[in-house]
Amino acid sequence: MDERKVRESATFPPHVIAEIQRAASEGLYYIRGAGAKRPVPTFDDLVFLGASISRYPLEGYREKCDTNVTIGTRFAKKPIELKIPITIAGMSFGALGANAKQALGHGASAMGTSTTTGDGGMTEEEREASDILVYQYLPSRYGMEPDQLRKADAIEVVAGQGAKPGGGGMLLGQKITDRVAQMRTLPKGIDQRSACRHPDWTGPDDLEIKIQELREITDWEKPIYIKVGATRTKFDTMLAVKAGADAIVIDGMQGGTAATQTCFIEDVGIPTLPAVRQAVEALKELDMHREVQLIVSGGMRTGGDVAKALALGADAVSIGMASLMALNCNAPIYEEDYHALGTRPGSCHHCHTGKCPVGITTQDPELEKRLDPELGAQRVRNYLATLTLECQTLARACGKSHVHNLEPEDMVALTMEAAAMARVPLAGTDWIPGWS
Amino acid sequence: MHTLDLDRMAVRDVNQRLHSDAAGTDTDQRYEILNPMGRHAIAVGLDHPFDVTVRGHAGYYCGSMNKEATVTIDGNAGVGVAENIMSGTVHVTGYASQSAAATGHGGLVVIGGDASARCGISMKGVDIVVGGSVGHMSAFMAQSGHMVVCGDAGESFGDSIYEAQLFVRGSVESLGADCIEKEMGPEHVETVRGLLERAGIDADPAEFRRYGSARQLYNFKIGNIGYY
Ligand SMILES: Cc1cc2nc3c(=O)[nH]c(=O)nc-3n(C[C@H](O)[C@H](O)[C@H](O)COP(=O)(O)O)c2cc1C
Ligand code: SF4
Numbered sequence: 001m002d003e004r005k006v007r008e009s010a011t012f013p014p015h016v017i018a019e020i021q022r023a024a025s026e027g028l029y030y031i032r033g034a035g036a037k038r039p040v041p042t043f044d045d046l047v048f049l050g051a052s053i054s055r056y057p058l059e060g061y062r063e064k065c066d067t068n069v070t071i072g073t074r075f076a077k078k079p080i081e082l083k084i085p086i087t088i089a090g091m092s093f094g095a096l097g098a099n100a101k102q103a104l105g106h107g108a109s110a111m112g113t114s115t116t117t118g119d120g121g122m123t124e125e126e127r128e129a130s131d132i133l134v135y136q137y138l139p140s141r142y143g144m145e146p147d148q149l150r151k152a153d154a155i156e157v158v159a160g161q162g163a164k165p166g167g168g169g170m171l172l173g174q175k176i177t178d179r180v181a182q183m184r185t186l187p188k189g190i191d192q193r194s195a196c197r198h199p200d201w202t203g204p205d206d207l208e209i210k211i212q213e214l215r216e217i218t219d220w221e222k223p224i225y226i227k228v229g230a231t232r233t234k235f236d237t238m239l240a241v242k243a244g245a246d247a248i249v250i251d252g253m254q255g256g257t258a259a260t261q262t263c264f265i266e267d268v269g270i271p272t273l274p275a276v277r278q279a280v281e282a283l284k285e286l287d288m289h290r291e292v293q294l295i296v297s298g299g300m301r302t303g304g305d306v307a308k309a310l311a312l313g314a315d316a317v318s319i320g321m322a323s324l325m326a327l328n329c330n331a332p333i334y335e336e337d338y339h340a341l342g343t344r345p346g347s348c349h350h351c352h353t354g355k356c357p358v359g360i361t362t363q364d365p366e367l368e369k370r371l372d373p374e375l376g377a378q379r380v381r382n383y384l385a386t387l388t389l390e391c392q393t394l395a396r397a398c399g400k401s402h403v404h405n406l407e408p409e410d411m412v413a414l415t416m417e418a419a420a421m422a423r424v425p426l427a428g429t430d431w432i433p434g435w436s
Numbered sequence: 437m438h439t440l441d442l443d444r445m446a447v448r449d450v451n452q453r454l455h456s457d458a459a460g461t462d463t464d465q466r467y468e469i470l471n472p473m474g475r476h477a478i479a480v481g482l483d484h485p486f487d488v489t490v491r492g493h494a495g496y497y498c499g500s501m502n503k504e505a506t507v508t509i510d511g512n513a514g515v516g517v518a519e520n521i522m523s524g525t526v527h528v529t530g531y532a533s534q535s536a537a538a539t540g541h542g543g544l545v546v547i548g549g550d551a552s553a554r555c556g557i558s559m560k561g562v563d564i565v566v567g568g569s570v571g572h573m574s575a576f577m578a579q580s581g582h583m584v585v586c587g588d589a590g591e592s593f594g595d596s597i598y599e600a601q602l603f604v605r606g607s608v609e610s611l612g613a614d615c616i617e618k619e620m621g622p623e624h625v626e627t628v629r630g631l632l633e634r635a636g637i638d639a640d641p642a643e644f645r646r647y648g649s650a651r652q653l654y655n656f657k658i659g660n661i662g663y664y
Contacts, residue, residue, distance in 0.1 A: 028656060141539040141558060144520055146481050146501035173655055185541070185560040185579045186598055190654035193596075195577060199557040200497070200516035200535040209476045213497040213519075216451045217481030 033351025035256040040271040043308040045418030046411045050397045058396040065392040066402040069316050071293045072223025072246040083112025084388045085316040090136045092118025094180040095258030100360045102373040105129025107380025119169050120183050122148040140194035142184035156225040162255025162298040164264040165229030169194030175354035177363045204239040211244045230275030237282035250279045252298025256321035259352035272298035274421035280313030303390020311406035326383035327376045328358040443471040458484035479507050499526040518545045537564050546635040556583045565635035584631050586639050602647040603628050614653040620646045
């Protein structure tokens with residue numbers, strides 16, 4: 001056979017053919033974990049300019065570069081103080097095992113930052129492990145209890161998620177143990193669907209009243225966040241501000257999930273990059289930038305990503321998948337178990353199966369043993385410390401004494417798409433496609 | 437009886453008073469709230485066995501997330517009355533708007549008149565007794581607890597229901613996906629009798645019909661594609 005004559009179709013590459021054939025045999029959409037796999041414009045397409053003759057840098061390790069951030073300055077009596085602008089995103093007990101939750105809690109606490117609950121409510125262990133715990137208020141209200149609201153340090157009203165804006169949750173039966181079933185008041189072993197809309201409010205006017213209710217219940221103490229998947233981000237940000245949010249969490253389309261239909265993961269929402277810019281524009285237009293804090297998530301991996309999100313105007317970022325990777329998600333260990341799932345380290349997205357080869361997204365006690373919570377906490381701490389150092393290093397190189405002093409003017413774009421989306425010039429030009 | 441007048445106090449001050457009094461030693465545990473005038477979030481997040489009466493119509497989320505208290509709304513209630521109630525009782529003497537007792541985990545919610553759409557949506561253990569009828573999509577995704585409807589039920593009653601038990605005396609316009617009529621045994625008649633008694637509603641429990649889950653949608657199956 002003449003190999004040169006064998007050409008793969010760009011329209012039908014092998015993974016597309018495989019999906020068509022899977023659909024033909026199963027008759028149901030594919031549900032999986034993790035985030036979008038398609039390429040999208042990201043923070044990789046931006047670079048910092050660094051100091052030069054016109055600007056001077058700060059001395060690394062000697063001159064101070066602060067990283068603290070306060071969230072909830074608008075209305076909350078007790079705003080939360082984070083030592084670093086990097087938080088751990090909402091991931092439910094149920095999707096994650098108890099060891100993973102504990103590791104994230106202790107690791108984040110060691111760095112002075114927050115973790116977040118998820119669908120299914122708050123566990124005692126999680127409250128104990130996390131010095132600062134944000135409590136998610138989700139459409140399903142599984143496990144939602146007023147005592148937990150009162151125990152939380154902040155409340156996050158989830159209107160949507162980057163992996164599935166407009167979609168509800170899913171926890172497949174294989175992950176529903178007695179404890180998870182009991183927390184959610186549902187029978188064991190069923191495929192749990194979570195509603196996509198809140199049961200008692202729709203639209204911005206209702207949301208305003210909902211926020212008022214949550215404040216009344218908690219005596220106006222706690223910061224209230226609103227989390228939305230990135231779609232019509234400018235409008236959503238404005239409406240969230242109008243509804244009275246203390247902070248807004250914007251989750252880009254790359255954002256991870258424990259289990260969602262692939263068509264949602266890959267085909268709905270906009271990338272994190274343009275979403276940050278749109279959210280900041282909305283806040284500035286309302287004169288609310290830094291008054292209502294902006295937390296950004298979806299595909300955050302490095303200190304560079306953090307610094308770039310902050311430079312575009314975010315107050316903090318939030319991390320899901322990468323924090324699991326710090327706990328060995330997709331690490332080349334227990335390879336035979338990845339193979340048994342039909343995948344390999346580096347390509348795993350099988351959180352939905354409950355058979356996580358490294359013991360993170362599982363409720364199976366044998367698999368869970370593969371994640372030592374203490375060691376895990378140390379790894380999360382190390383990872384967050386590295387991100388913080390990287391972010392500070394970049395900020396100092398741009399001459400900034402606080403990471404929040406980074407600004408869009410410190411960056412240029414390497415591609416036209418990123419230039420247009422982030423509204424920074426294409427490198428070596430003054431050109432912002434679509435804007436100048 | 438303590439009197440809190442919303443013409444003179446902000447809702448915020450009324451709620452804070454009710455929260456802070458819970459830790460106090462006053463033996464008079466009865467409160468009346470005057471001039472609610474449709475204000476939202478009145479008497480929310482109570483966690484003490486107070487007896488609170490709201491004299492007039494309340495706005496959204498009155499008595500929400502209640503624990504232990506008895507809250508009576510002497511009038512009509514807006515959206516999400518007794519939302520996520522944990523225990524205690526919330527009693528609306530008049531009518532209730534949408535999503536009454538939504539996601540309630542426990543306790544008793546009584547609506548004297550009709551309740552609008554989505555009554556008992558995602559209920560998780562609460563008992564609901566409605567003197568009149570309930571609107572469409574009531575008991576949607578109802579997980580646990582009981583709903584007793586003395587009048588009729590609107591369209592798609594009990595859609596995607598889990599383990600809650602529903603009882604209707606009148607007609608059901610249509611049943612939602614996976615909701616079916618089930619046999620009304622003597623133990624169910626007793627359950628309804630007990631709930632009617634607790635609600636103070638005079639009706640013959642033998643006249644009710646029972647509805648619940650066919651449990652066909654509990655796991656994703658290709659054969660059920662039309663329901664998803
Ligand atoms: C295993 C897992 C479980 C999640 N569970 C929830 C959840 O319960 N509620 C929620 O709002 N988001 C949930 N998310 C989404 C995260 O909160 C966050 O938006 C996302 O992970 C951020 O993107 P990243 O994974 O690229 O960092 C989950 C994500 C993962 C990976
Ligand atoms: S290794 Fe575990 S946590 Fe990572 S993608 Fe696979 S199943 Fe999910």
